[in-house]
Each structure stands twice: as C-alpha cells, then as structure tokens.
Amino acid sequence: MFNNLREDIKTVFAKDPAARSVLEAILCYPGLHALWAHRVAHYLWRHKLYLIARIISHINRFFTGIEIHPGASIGRRCFIDHGSGVVIGETAEIGDDVLLYQGVVLGGTTLEKKKRHPTLGNGVEMGSGAIALGPITIGDEARVGSSSVVIRSIPPGVTVVGIPGRVVTKREKPAMDLEHGKLPDPVSEAIRGILKDHHRLEERLKQLESSIGTNSSRQESKEKQKAEKTPVESQVNRKESNDG
Numbered sequence: 545m546f547n548n549l550r551e552d553i554k555t556v557f558a559k560d561p562a563a564r565s566v567l568e569a570i571l572c573y574p575g576l577h578a579l580w581a582h583r584v585a586h587y588l589w590r591h592k593l594y595l596i597a598r599i600i601s602h603i604n605r606f607f608t609g610i611e612i613h614p615g616a617s618i619g620r621r622c623f624i625d626h627g628s629g630v631v632i633g634e635t636a637e638i639g640d641d642v643l644l645y646q647g648v649v650l651g652g653t654t655l656e657k658k659k660r661h662p663t664l665g666n667g668v669e670m671g672s673g674a675i676a677l678g679p680i681t682i683g684d685e686a687r688v689g690s691s692s693v694v695i696r697s698i699p700p701g702v703t704v705v706g707i708p709g710r711v712v713t714k715r716e717k718p719a720m721d722l723e724h725g726k727l728p729d730p731v732s733e734a735i736r737g738i739l740k741d742h743h744r745l746e747e748r749l750k751q752l753e754s755s756i757g758t759n760s761s762r763q764e765s766k767e768k769q770k771a772e773k774t775p776v777e778s779q780v781n782r783k784e785s786n787d788g
Contacts, residue, residue: 548583551621552576559623559643574608575624575644585614616650618642619666633661639684640666647673654678665700 556569556576563569569576581604588597597614605611610627612618615634622638624630626646632638635658636650648670652660662676665683671690676682683700694709702711712733 548620549580552579555621555623558621560625574610575627575630578604578608578610578612578624578627578630579618579622581608582612582614582616582618585612586616586618589614616661624648635659635679636661637663639664639668642667643669645670645672645674645690649675649677651675651677662694 553566553569553576556563556573560573563573581600585597585600585604588594588600594614601612601614608627610624610630612630612632613634613636616632616636616638618632618638619640619642621640622642622644624644627644629647630644631649631651633650633652635652638650642664650662650664654660659679661679663679663681664670664676665681665686667685668682668687670676670688671692673691674688674694675692676688676694678695680694680697682688682694682698683702685701686698687703688694688698688709689703689705691707692705692709693707694704696708698704698709698711703713704710705712
C-alpha cells in the first residue's frame, strides 16, 4: 500500500513540472486525491458493497471535481492533471502510465448493462477536453489532442485530433510530450490540399484555353484565306466558260 502511495507521488513529479515538494503533492493535487479515493471505492465495489462505494465516489467528486465510477479499472502511475471535469465511466479500463488532462470524458454509448466505455492502453495521453465514447480501444502510447472526439478504436503509437478523431501522425517523440500547439490540423490540411488541386486545375484550364485559342486563330486565318481566293477562282471559271 505504502509503495503504491510513494509511486503515485513520484508520478506527480515525473508528469508535472509545477510540483515542488512532497507535501505540496499530497495536499494540493486533486487528481492524486481522486485516485486514492477511487482505489478505496473500487475495492468496495469489487466486494459487492455497491452503495458505500458509490457514496465514496460521490464525495470524491464533490471535493475534487473528478467523477470516477467505482467500477472503473485504473492501472498504476496514472496521473490526472488539474482534473476538473474529468469523467470516467463504470466499464472504463485504464492502463499504466496514462496521462489525463482536465475535462477528459470516457463515456458510454448504450443503455445496456455491458462493456460500454473505452479501454485505454499503457502510456496513453488525452489532452484537455478530449472525449472517447463507446467500447473502443485506444492503443498503447497513443495521443489524443485537446477537444478531440474519438468514436473508433485507435492503433498504438498514433496521434489523433479532430471531431470525429482522425489519425494524423505516428509517434516520433517520447511519451508525455503532448505539445498541443504543434499537433497537425486535419481540416486545414484537407482545405490546403483542395486549394492546391484547385490551383493546378486553373493552370491546366489556362493551358487548354491558350491551346484552343491558338488553334482557333489558325482556323480563322485559313478560312479567311479561302474566302479571299474564292472570288478570283470564280472569275477564272467564268472566263474559261466564255472562251469555250
């Protein structure tokens, strides 16, 4: 038990550069308090003491602003940074070394009593306001950008952004380096691609118009020459007929 507590405190220092002392981590980190209270509630839930577990979870939400259903499974060295507005559903499963920012939601998409919440692999990072819905799997070391909505399973080691979430890049940096300002924007990239295609089509159209214009001018000159020759040829024909 005490080993787990020490590990949780070390995780705070590993994942938040703002932490300055052990006492500060113990007293001033609601994400840490929420995880500790959840472990108690989860233990009671597994022993079928559902009402007491739900009461502890409710008190936990009141004091920390983090709602974790006592049925949710959370691995080791998980860290909830700031934490306000985080919601983790009953059948959610979270692996080890996961980093969640404020406003993250692991929600369900059905009213049936079955697996209906996401599963997060080891080393997953979810940015502020990110949402994962349904019994999907987010692979190990995957990253979900801020305010993204994930509704389909994600392979390991990728970065997902947008609504709905789309894979935009493979991981090239170590874990816990979620620089939101440098995440690609799939919408702007799509628009940029459309504009490039538009410019290429405009260039091709200009070339075709130029080519058609040249051919038209040649055709007009031929018709003009033919029109000029026609009266002369008619006069010659008339003269030949008169001589005959």
